[in-house]
Amino acid sequence: MDRNNDVESTVVMDASAMAATLNSMAMAVVNGNPELESLVLLGILRRGEPLAKRLSALIEQTTGIAPPVGALSTTLYRDDLHARSSANVASRSGETYFDFSLEGRTVLLVDDVISAGRTIRAAMGEIMDYGRPKRIQLACLIDRGGRELPIQADYLGYIVHTTADEWISVQLQEVDGEDLILLHERCDK
Amino acid sequence: MEQAAPTFWTKKDLIGIRELSRGEIELILDTAPQFLAVSKRISRIKRVPLLQGRLVVNWFHEPSTRTRTSFELAAKRLSADTLSMTASSSSHVKGETLHDTLANIEAMHADIIVLRHSCAGAPHMLAADHSSHIINAGDGRHEHPTQALLDAFTMRLALRENSANKDATLDGVNVALIGDVEHSRVARSNIFALTKLGAKVTVCGPVALLPAQVEKLGVRATTSLKEALCDADFIYALRIQRERQGKGLFPSLREYVKLFRIDRDSLRFAPDHALVLHPGPINRDLELSTEIADGSRSLVLQQVTNGVAIRMAVMHLLANSQSRQL
Numbered sequence: 001m002d003r004n005n006d007v008e009s010t011v012v013m014d015a016s017a018m019a020a021t022l023n024s025m026a027m028a029v030v031n032g033n034p035e036l037e038s039l040v041l042l043g044i045l046r047r048g049e050p051l052a053k054r055l056s057a058l059i060e061q062t063t064g065i066a067p068p069v070g071a072l073s074t075t076l077y078r079d080d081l082h083a084r085s086s087a088n089v090a091s092r093s094g095e096t097y098f099d100f101s102l103e104g105r106t107v108l109l110v111d112d113v114i115s116a117g118r119t120i121r122a123a124m125g126e127i128m129d130y131g132r133p134k135r136i137q138l139a140c141l142i143d144r145g146g147r148e149l150p151i152q153a154d155y156l157g158y159i160v161h162t163t164a165d166e167w168i169s170v171q172l173q174e175v176d177g178e179d180l181i182l183l184h185e186r187c188d189k
Numbered sequence: 190m191e192q193a194a195p196t197f198w199t200k201k202d203l204i205g206i207r208e209l210s211r212g213e214i215e216l217i218l219d220t221a222p223q224f225l226a227v228s229k230r231i232s233r234i235k236r237v238p239l240l241q242g243r244l245v246v247n248w249f250h251e252p253s254t255r256t257r258t259s260f261e262l263a264a265k266r267l268s269a270d271t272l273s274m275t276a277s278s279s280s281h282v283k284g285e286t287l288h289d290t291l292a293n294i295e296a297m298h299a300d301i302i303v304l305r306h307s308c309a310g311a312p313h314m315l316a317a318d319h320s321s322h323i324i325n326a327g328d329g330r331h332e333h334p335t336q337a338l339l340d341a342f343t344m345r346l347a348l349r350e351n352s353a354n355k356d357a358t359l360d361g362v363n364v365a366l367i368g369d370v371e372h373s374r375v376a377r378s379n380i381f382a383l384t385k386l387g388a389k390v391t392v393c394g395p396v397a398l399l400p401a402q403v404e405k406l407g408v409r410a411t412t413s414l415k416e417a418l419c420d421a422d423f424i425y426a427l428r429i430q431r432e433r434q435g436k437g438l439f440p441s442l443r444e445y446v447k448l449f450r451i452d453r454d455s456l457r458f459a460p461d462h463a464l465v466l467h468p469g470p471i472n473r474d475l476e477l478s479t480e481i482a483d484g485s486r487s488l489v490l491q492q493v494t495n496g497v498a499i500r501m502a503v504m505h506l507l508a509n510s511q512s513r514q515l
Contacts, residue, residue, distance in 0.1 A: 076223060076237040095226050129234035 006187045012142070012160055012168065015179040021157040022051070025139055026058035028155045033106060038134070039067040040102065044074060044111040044123055045094045050174035051141060052110035070098020072109070077122035102131035108155075112170040114140040117151035142181060144168050198510040202316040202323040203503055205332035206381035214385055217502050218342050224501035227266060228494065239505050240269035243300040248290075249326070250276040250306045255469050255493065256326050256336070260303045263500035272299070287311060291319050300508055304328075309374075322507040330374055336468055337378035339499040341386055343492050344423050347464055360387030365417040366408075367449055368427035368476050369398045375468045376427055380406050393417035394427075394449060395439040414449055418458040425466045426451045426477045442475060452478035456486070464488050 013021065033039050036059070043052030049071045060066035073096045109123055124136060140153040145161035162168060165186045173179050196212040206214070227237055245264035249257050257273070264271045274294075276282070281290060291302065301322045304312045309329030316323040327333040341359065348357040364383050370376045370392045383390050390408040392399060393416070403410050411417050418424060429445065439445055449455075451465060465481055466488050473479050482489060 073223070076227070076239060095223055125238065129236065130230075131233065 008185045008187055009182045010185075011180070012183050013158060013179075013181040015173075018141070018157075018179045018181065021141065022054055023058055025141075025155045025157055026055050027062070029055065029108060029137075029139065030059055030063055032137070032154065033108075035106070036063055036065045036067065038104070039106045039108060040098075040100055041067050041069045041108045041110055042072045042098065042123070042127070043069060044072050044109065044119060045096075047170055047172050047175055048072075048109075048111040049094075050172050051112060051139075052108075053174075055108075055110060055139065067108070068098070068100050070096075070100065072096050072098075072123050072126060074119055074122040074126060077126045079118060079122065096126070102127060102133045104132070104134050107133040107136045109136060109138045111138075111140050112172070113142045113144055113168055114138075114151075114153055115144050115146045117147050117149035120151050121149055142168055142170065198506040201507070202312070202325075203334050203507060204313050204316055204323065204325045206334045206337050206378045206385070207332065209334075209381075209385070211385045211387075214338070214341070214382060217338055217499065217506065218345060220502035220506060221342055221495070221498040224263075224266070224505075225495065225498040227501070228497055236266050236268055238268045240264065240267035240300075240508055243269045243508060244298065245269045245271050245301045245303065245504065246294055246299045247271065247273045247303045247326075248294075248305070249274070250281070250304075250311075251327065253305055253326070255496075256305065256333075259493070259496045260324075260326060260335075260500050263497050263504060264301075266497065267501055267504060269301070269504070287315060288318065291315055291321075295319060295321050301504055322504075324503060324507065327374055330372055330377070332378045332381075333374040334378050334382075335496070335500055335503060336375050337382040338503070339492055339496040340375075340379055340425070340466060340468070341382045342499055343466065343488050343495045344388075344464075345386075346495065347423075347488060347491070351462070358387060359383065362388045362422045363420045364388050364390050364423045364425060365421040366390060366392045366425045366427060367414065367417060367451060368394050369429055370394055370403065370427065371398045371400045372430055373427050379425065380408055384408065391417045391421070395445065397438040414455055415458045418455065418463070419460075421459050421463050423466060424451055424456075424459060424463055425468075428468060428470065429472055429476050431472065431475075446475060450474075450476060450478060452481055456481065466492060469493070 041052040041056050043049030052069045056067050056069045071094060073094055107127060109120060120138060127133060127136060137154040139155035141157040143153060143156055143159045160168060160183060167184050169182050171178055171180045196216045198216060228235055247257055247260055261271050299321050301324060303324045303326050305326040306328050309331035311328050312323050312325040325332060325334055345359055349355055366376050366379060380390055384407045392403055392408050392410050393414055396412050399410050465486050467477050471477055471482055481487060
């Protein structure tokens, strides 16, 4: 963050709003998947994974079925490693891990924010290397616009279209100690 | 969330460990675990698309099975196209220079050249004048950097798996290199890598096989195996190059076996937790007994497994970082 600029932050979602949003997303997932037994959740590291665990727990509360949850690290499948000027895939945010087959299942990808869509493209490429799911769905807490690929979420929490001077930060209890989503705006003098 | 200050890869080539900083060595070691997971996948596809569409040329002027197949497999697991050339099948035998051969390979748009050559300095010479990424797969008696990287990775992984500390480093760890240190590029690269990573290295062998003034590299030297092993956490048996036997460097293989072989008897000198490595190919029962090589204290096959992951990490870092040197 540039120290010469002021940054204004507004709350997009506090803890109770996030809980309510996740609850309605979980209900939508249940409605969208009559065959709940074949559903598996893959959370994209780092903040998609705790969200996937919460969705699974919420689904279990209403249906009694807890879909299995895994973690997906998409770094080895990204198409922009080169452009990042560092090919740094040193495993600091964790590695892909799940212990169930994807063959013939419905995979629900879970991430905190969707923007360009390139993470989701990378995740789908990786999933295909692990097996052939029957279908892949996508759940995102925030859509901040700026899509570069034709990818949309099937289950969406909230839409905030950000400008070039704005960015979103997502904090989760499991990773950051509290549930809070902020919209930051850089105010040039 | 970046926890540590990230070190970025900036070098075009990997020629030797001597030129690398500790941070660069650790970046390679930290990049390898994800690739190890790719090789161990139970899914259909043990491959990631990081070098898709790129061409890796394995150019070997010396016989090699392990290193060449390891590099080839690493390239394939990164989805690269691979091409193998050996000295006997190349125009080298018709008198073409290395520069000309490489210029021709580059004219076909190769991205990474893996070179093994009997002349020390050959990869260095080519790297300076050519734009492709050159990886030294062993040059004369100079260096064998990927071997040292996979050895350090194997030791660090063993430490982490055998202790509660998942971030254990080689700082203060004792490593004994046993055997023909003088003629071994593996030993040289390992000495550079291990000392940079904070390990305490002891070299041990017949006096004619220990380089003069080897202490200047920051290691302890001894001709007593007992002394070398007494505090060793890792014991690295070097290959006796039998082709050099008969040049009077040591009296007989029988004597070498008696004094320096790593076996059940000599391991009595070492702590119980000490683990054994060897770069391969093993002269069974010469420098390393079959019982130990195939036993529970041997890391030999883990070295081979980890070698593919380390070479994937090296190729990925070289080819997917924007070089700031050129």
